[in-house]
Amino acid sequence: MKFLKVGRVAIITRGRYAGKKVVIVQPVDNGNKPHPFGHAVVAGIERYPSKVTRRMSKSRQEKRSKIKPFIKVINYNHLMPTRYTLELEGLKGAISADTFKEVSQREDAKKNVKKVLEDRYTSGKNRWFFTPLRTSQFPQRRMYTNVIWLQQERSECQKKSLPRSLAQ
Incomplete structure (x- = not known):
């Protein structure tokens, strides 16, 4: 070659x-x-x-x-x-x-x-x-924890009774 x-x-x-x-x-x-x-x-x-x-x-x-x-x-x-x-x-x-x-x-x-x-x-x-x-040893695990973190943030926004457009 x-x-x-x-x-x-x-x-x-x-x-x-x-x-x-x-x-x-x-x-x-x-x-x-x-x-x-x-x-x-x-x-x-x-x-x-x-x-x-x-x-x-x-x-x-x-x-x-x-x-x-x-x-x-x-x-x-x-x-x-x-x-x-x-x-x-x-x-x-x-x-x-x-x-x-x-x-x-x-x-x-x-x-x-x-x-x-x-x-x-x-x-x-x-x-x-x-x-x-x-x-990176565990790229899937990092992605999975990011998804959980995003779900927790969304649930917190919904608890604060924000308008639906801001909660998403």
């Missing part, structure tokens, strides 16, 4: 990392023998950094600024691209399809990704990438 290029930020829609933000490191449009479909090697954030304030000590700020990364080969069907891009020079040669063959290589790649992402976070660039997605 033309728009899924290196550095494009996407959101994973399925699986263990659903809802997590990733950056595309190596796109493979036509597939290959182990993965015979369009896919991408991505690096993402499994655990986002916590909120940091100025009142916290330096050690606490460093502790809360830690990131837990992951690397993964993922099908294009399970990625939702965003309008954002991320320039990660340190990741271009560090991760490839061969990285996933041995566990030790994967661990080294994860450490490299962690270092690059934490440097990016501490520099203050691309703040949106380092915040978790905001989703």
